[in-house]
Amino acid sequence: MNQEVSFYSFFIWMMTVSKSAGLTLEFMESLCGTTYPFETSFQMDSGTGITYRNQLDCSLTVIAPSSHVVLALITRFELEAAVTGTCTDYLDVHNGTDTSAPKLNPTELCGWGTNIPKNLTSSGKSMTLRLVTDSTGVYHGFNIIFTAVYNEPCTGSDFACSNQLCIDPSLRCDNYDQCGDNTDEVDCDSYGKSSGINVVMVAVTVAVAVIILAVIFSIIIYKVRDRSRWKHFVNAHIDYDDEDGIVETPPSYPITHKYYKGARGHPSLYTAPGHDFKISSNTSSPIGGSSTQMQMTYKSVEVV
Ligand SMILES: [Ca+2]
Numbered sequence: 001m002n003q004e005v006s007f008y009s010f011f012i013w014m015m016t017v018s019k020s021a022g023l024t025l026e027f028m029e030s031l032c033g034t035t036y037p038f039e040t041s042f043q044m045d046s047g048t049g050i051t052y053r054n055q056l057d058c059s060l061t062v063i064a065p066s067s068h069v070v071l072a073l074i075t076r077f078e079l080e081a082a083v084t085g086t087c088t089d090y091l092d093v094h095n096g097t098d099t100s101a102p103k104l105n106p107t108e109l110c111g112w113g114t115n116i117p118k119n120l121t122s123s124g125k126s127m128t129l130r131l132v133t134d135s136t137g138v139y140h141g142f143n144i145i146f147t148a149v150y151n152e153p154c155t156g157s158d159f160a161c162s163n164q165l166c167i168d169p170s171l172r173c174d175n176y177d178q179c180g181d182n183t184d185e186v187d188c189d190s191y192g193k194s195s196g197i198n199v200v201m202v203a204v205t206v207a208v209a210v211i212i213l214a215v216i217f218s219i220i221i222y223k224v225r226d227r228s229r230w231k232h233f234v235n236a237h238i239d240y241d242d243e244d245g246i247v248e249t250p251p252s253y254p255i256t257h258k259y260y261k262g263a264r265g266h267p268s269l270y271t272a273p274g275h276d277f278k279i280s281s282n283t284s285s286p287i288g289g290s291s292t293q294m295q296m297t298y299k300s301v302e303v304v
Contacts, residue, residue, distance in 0.1 A: 001037070022174040023145070030133060032058035039065060040148055040168035041178050046131060046141030052079075052089075054135050059099055061128040064148035070127040071180055073119045073145040080137040081111040091142065093120050094128040101128060112139075119180050122151075132202075147178040148169065159184055 031046035046052045064070050072093065080089040087110030093216070094101040104120045104127075120127075127146075147167055154166035161167060161179030171178040173188035 009083055013030060022177055028055065028058060028129065029053060031060045032056075035063060037063040038148065040147065041146065041171055041176070043145045043176070045143050050139040050140065052131070052133060052141040053116045054133055054138060055213060056131055057135040058132075059128060059130045061097055062146050063097075064122075064125045064146075066125060067150035068150050070122040071147045071149045071178070072121070072127060073147070073177060073180055074116060075145060076140070076143040077116045078107070078112045078139045078141060078204055079110045079297065080133075080139055087111075089133040089137065089139070090131075092130045092132075094130070095122050096124065096128060098128055099130050109202060131165075145176055145178060149180075171199075190228055233272045 012223075024042040024043060026044045027046070027048045028044055031044075031054065062070055079087070079091065086110040089104075090108035090110040092099070092108060093104045095104050096102070104122070105117065109116060125148075129144075149161075149165040149167055152160060152164045152166060154160045154220070157169045158166040159179075161170050161171050161181060162183040163179060163181045165179055167178050167184060172184050173191050175185065178184055
């Protein structure tokens, strides 16, 4: 469950981070009892947590500019499902300035899936939402994009959606469907507005990949260099014949990996690879032979 919550939390965070560049995000639980005027469009989550809270009775009125109506596009919806046909947690959407106005949804909205309308539109510039929850069972809640729209003909530079609605031109190609039919988000490559979600997603993915590769590469380099130092160390502490590469005089001290590890940080015992090694008695022993000889020596010491 924790992993699932963590993944969901991370996913929501990713979506929020990657999409937050263009559209204000509000939280209904933080706006209970208030009136929220807006100019063009904003999105609203049910709450700041992974799930909404218990025992809420939260109302909020959103108001579009004059001569506009409110289009509420539901992009995510998950409230506790109805029990024997009655919603225990639910959302109502009223067509006016308060909860006494008629409801735009015929029945209380709860659960998830096909019984939830894709969008709702007010007849005037105001829309009032009411979220009610009981004392048990919390879910991920909802996300709704609110947009100020009006019917064609569009004025000025306002964008004409294919469904005869007009929206502010700044909402064209901002990665959010504010028309309700997504026509403000088509042909965006030729429109010339950068696709923010793709840029951020690619940047985050590349950054994570680079960090992972750097860590893996560092570990490999460390392992290779450590093994190389170990081989040099072994070669430097034995006396072998340059002609046949056979160990002739075993050292009087243990040549083990543990000894090698213990010698680290003590330059008197050995120095960096590629140089002569010093033994504690201050006699020096050159690194000799090819890598094949080193490998043979290494193995013979391992056996001993
Ligand atoms: Ca848009």
